[in-house]
Amino acid sequence: MRLKPLNDLTIHLRHLVKGRLWLKVIIGMILGVLVGLALNPSTAWVSEELSQSLSSWLNLPGDIFMKLVQMIMIPLIFASIISGLVSNVSADLKSFGLKLFIYFILTTVVSVIIGIVLAYQFKPGDFVRAQGGFSGKEPTDLGVQASQDVSINIPESISGLIPVNPLQSILSGEMLSVVIFTVIIGIALTQLERETARPVVRFIESIQKISMIIVGWAMILVPYAVFGLMAALVSTTGVEIFLGLGYYMMVVLLGLLFILVFYMLIYFLTTRKNPFRFIAKIKDALLLAFSTASSAAVMPLSMKVVDEKLGVSSKVSDFVIPIGAIINMNGTALFQCITVLFMAQVYGVELGLINVVLLTATVVSASIGTPAIPGGGVIILASVLQSTGIPVDGLIVIVGIDRILGMFRTAVNVTGDLTACVVFNKWYG
Numbered sequence: 001m002r003l004k005p006l007n008d009l010t011i012h013l014r015h016l017v018k019g020r021l022w023l024k025v026i027i028g029m030i031l032g033v034l035v036g037l038a039l040n041p042s043t044a045w046v047s048e049e050l051s052q053s054l055s056s057w058l059n060l061p062g063d064i065f066m067k068l069v070q071m072i073m074i075p076l077i078f079a080s081i082i083s084g085l086v087s088n089v090s091a092d093l094k095s096f097g098l099k100l101f102i103y104f105i106l107t108t109v110v111s112v113i114i115g116i117v118l119a120y121q122f123k124p125g126d127f128v129r130a131q132g133g134f135s136g137k138e139p140t141d142l143g144v145q146a147s148q149d150v151s152i153n154i155p156e157s158i159s160g161l162i163p164v165n166p167l168q169s170i171l172s173g174e175m176l177s178v179v180i181f182t183v184i185i186g187i188a189l190t191q192l193e194r195e196t197a198r199p200v201v202r203f204i205e206s207i208q209k210i211s212m213i214i215v216g217w218a219m220i221l222v223p224y225a226v227f228g229l230m231a232a233l234v235s236t237t238g239v240e241i242f243l244g245l246g247y248y249m250m251v252v253l254l255g256l257l258f259i260l261v262f263y264m265l266i267y268f269l270t271t272r273k274n275p276f277r278f279i280a281k282i283k284d285a286l287l288l289a290f291s292t293a294s295s296a297a298v299m300p301l302s303m304k305v306v307d308e309k310l311g312v313s314s315k316v317s318d319f320v321i322p323i324g325a326i327i328n329m330n331g332t333a334l335f336q337c338i339t340v341l342f343m344a345q346v347y348g349v350e351l352g353l354i355n356v357v358l359l360t361a362t363v364v365s366a367s368i369g370t371p372a373i374p375g376g377g378v379i380i381l382a383s384v385l386q387s388t389g390i391p392v393d394g395l396i397v398i399v400g401i402d403r404i405l406g407m408f409r410t411a412v413n414v415t416g417d418l419t420a421c422v423v424f425n426k427w428y429g
Contacts (some may be wrong), residue, residue, distance in 0.1 A: 062229040255338060282306075306362050312421045343385060
């Protein structure tokens with residue numbers, strides 16, 4: 001039995017794309033920065049108390065948008081993965097899933113290597129340290145203990161991916177465990193007889209339709225959410241933090257640009273077509289990813305784009321994109337790698353070759369489980385820093401600029417998912 005493809009259910013998003021949602025988002029972003037500057041206490045136009053009060057109201061549309069996205073994210077991923085599995089019932093399913101996982105791991109390793117090279121080449125942490133650095137912590141000795149801890153935790157971490165209590169994993173937001181549980185259920189569903197599976201398949205299709213309606217509601221809020229979030233961010237932090245950490249931000253953005261070029265090269269080698277036309281065709285999904293900073297929020301539009309603009313089979317996109325939104329976080333992996341090395345340089349922590357190798361393994365593993373929501377990269381970054389023994393105090397500074405970097409790295413993450421769809425459509429489409 002074949003489910004109705006998710007990209008056929010995106011009618012609720014079509015009017016937003018035709019209405020130039022991306023243009024409204026850009027206008028909202030610019031207006032948000034201007035309003036934020038006007039409300040910033042440093043301009044002396046409003047009092048600090050009034051600025052804080054207004055910033056909480058400005059955050060309201062963004063908070064509502066994110067609550068809707070987080071509310072519907074798990075049902076949407078659950079339904080989409082099972083849809084892809086049911087649509088790919090064939091002898092190729094095992095080969096398809098294994099190759100997809102290997103592809104995602106290899107591209108993530110390439111992204112981390114790019115991050116390591118750039119961090120050591122440009123040394124953004126040394127630049128900040130020369131200006132006074134962060135206060136409060138002394139350098140730490142990583143030593144052998146870090147490598148012992150990582151080696152001991154690997155088997156436990158692998159077995160821990162299988163959820164003993166799926167409901168608890170859903171409630172706690174352990175997305176990788178949710179994905180594994182969903183894949184197991186989807187494979188088991190393919191083993192049922194057609195008539196037995198029919199009610200479950202129709203139930204899954206109903207979940208898809210309900211999810212798309214709610215996503216359509218959330219997308220209406222996007223321009224207002226971006227305006228409010230940018231205004232609140234600038235009104236509370238000002239532009240000084242961006243200027244002070246501009247060098248670090250430029251290193252991260254340069255790394256993301258290299259990853260984008262890497263994806264364009266993969267696309268060219270796979271299709272022998274102009275990669276710039278590829279970027280032009282997927283611009284709607286990229287602009288939405290940039291504005292929302294959430295891979296999960298853009299999933300339905302990504303499926304629509306690859307289906308209509310790139311000619312990808314729905315049985316490929318229904319499987320690749322939902323899993324890619326959780327596993328394929330190359331932009332986030334590069335951000336985490338550069339940030340960890342940046343923090344180590346700021347605190348004067350020396351990392352040897354073994355520590356760098358362990359850092360690579362840790363970042364690759366951590367990026368796989370990064371939540372596909374704004375701020376998810378920073379949440380996981382704290383655990384990466386702790387695993388390497390680097391003080392986490394400086395993260396509060398990173399949080400201040402994470403929204404800006406999150407927009408760019410989410411667009412890169414989505415580009416990776418769409419590129420993977422093209423690659424695997426050539427093999428299985």
